[in-house]
Amino acid sequence: MSKSSAEKRDYSVLAEIYDDVMADVDYETWADYIDEIILEHNPEAIDLLELACGTGTIALSLEELDCYTITASDGSPDMVQKAIEKGQKVHSEIDFQTINFLDICLKKKFDVVFMVFDSINYLHTEIDILKLHEQVKNVLKPGGIFIYDFTTPRNSRKAIRFLHNHQKEISSTIRYYRESSFDGKNRIHTNHFRIVKEDPVNKNKSVVSEEKHQQKIYTQAEIEAIIKKTDFTILQAYDGFELRPAHEKSLRITMVLQ
Ligand SMILES: C[S@@+](CC[C@H](N)C(=O)[O-])C[C@H]1O[C@@H](n2cnc3c(N)ncnc32)[C@H](O)[C@@H]1O
Incomplete structure (x- = not known):
């Protein structure tokens, strides 16, 4: 699997699948x-x-x-x-x-x-x-x-249960994983997205992009x-x-x- 997992600017790679994530x-x-x-x-x-x-x-x-x-x-x-x-x-x-x-x-x-x-x-x-x-x-x-x-803060504590470890197939070649955590002391909610795009010709070749969003609650x-x-x-x-x-x-x- 070839990888390029550098973290991207917020809402750059995610833009492509944003509407699917928010379906x-x-x-x-x-x-x-x-x-x-x-x-x-x-x-x-x-x-x-x-x-x-x-x-x-x-x-x-x-x-x-x-x-x-x-x-x-x-x-x-x-x-x-x-x-x-x-x-x-x-x-x-x-x-x-x-x-x-x-x-x-x-x-x-x-x-x-x-x-x-x-x-x-x-x-x-x-x-x-x-x-x-x-x-x-x-x-x-x-x-x-x-x-x-x-x-x-109440929302973050509740939402973690369904946001964390969430994964979804967007299409036969694109899927994403989301890890979500809440630092209650500093009140920082982090969503970490890993977006995997497979090469349709060579399925062993995929590109992984990551975005980490941090919100202050x-x-x-x-x-x-x-x-x-x-x-x-x-x-x-x-x-x-x-x-x-x-x-x-x-x-x-x-x-x-x-
Ligand atoms: C959770 S999304 C919400 C997008 C949209 N309002 C919706 O309901 O789907 C947060 C949005 O805030 C934008 N954003 C974050 N910081 C920003 C800034 N300093 N100026 C303008 N937009 C910003 C992001 O690019 C992203 O599109």
């Missing part, structure tokens, strides 16, 4: 949830900016509602490329762009900036989280809202303490995919800020 995620319901939040807190909103959009599934779902103009961005050019390809297939008018959410250089202003699937957990320091809020503030129209979710109190240092006001902290307040047993919390 069980109900993105339509998630898009509907974001729409519900917008209707609740900024019902006149038209211009949306998605940060960390991945392969664009939620943005494409929101576009189907026919009431928003959407810019969707991600820091990984490979993820954005996948999103563009998916968009082209449905003649999407979404403006997909590669943007690091810590350096949002857009002139346009938006009614809503949103970011889902614990993407904020990729920020490991308060300084970076403050920087993100500052960047978002600069592209929001007056009265605009910022929506994002994060996962809690915050409590609601920690996130709210950081938000207090920004110019944003907390409109709501929602539990899961509900429009009811988050609580100490919440696994995922969605913040709505203005």
Whole structure:
């Protein structure tokens, strides 16, 4: 077996199989949830900016509602490329762009900036989280809202059971393995992916690529303490995919800020 197992930049190799890895995620319901939040807190909103959009599934779902103009961005050019390809297939008018959410250089202003699937957990320091809020503030129209979710330590402890040692055949030549661990003391959740691609001609020849993602897991109190240092006001902290307040047993919390 020939191997090339150097670790790759986050969401580069994974981009190719990301939608297969996330096949069980109900993105339509998630898009509907974001729409519900917008209707609740900024019902006149038209211009949306998605940060960390991945392969664009939620943005494409929101576009189907026919009431928003959407810019969707991600820091990984490979993820954005996948999103563009998916968009082209449905003649999407979404403006997909590669943007690091810590350096949002857009002139346009938006009614809503949103970011889902614990993407904020990729920020490991308060300084970076403050920087993100500052960047978002600069592209929001007056009265605009910022929506994002994060996962809690309780979620990491539970999720380990089904995330760890997970493997899946994507096709006859591609499979992946995932190891997942949670360092409860430092609250670091690590997902280590090994993606194996077999050469269709010579099955003994395969290429192994690895990506290790580390997320910092915050409590609601920690996130709210950081938000207090920004110019944003907390409109709501929602539990899961509900429009009811988050609580100490919440696994995922969605913040709505203005
Ligand atoms: C868990 S995925 C979520 C993707 C997408 N929101 C979804 O729901 O499928 C996290 C995403 O955050 C992106 N990301 C991480 N750090 C980023 C940064 N500094 N700027 C922009 N995107 C970033 C990754 O490239 C990845 O696509």
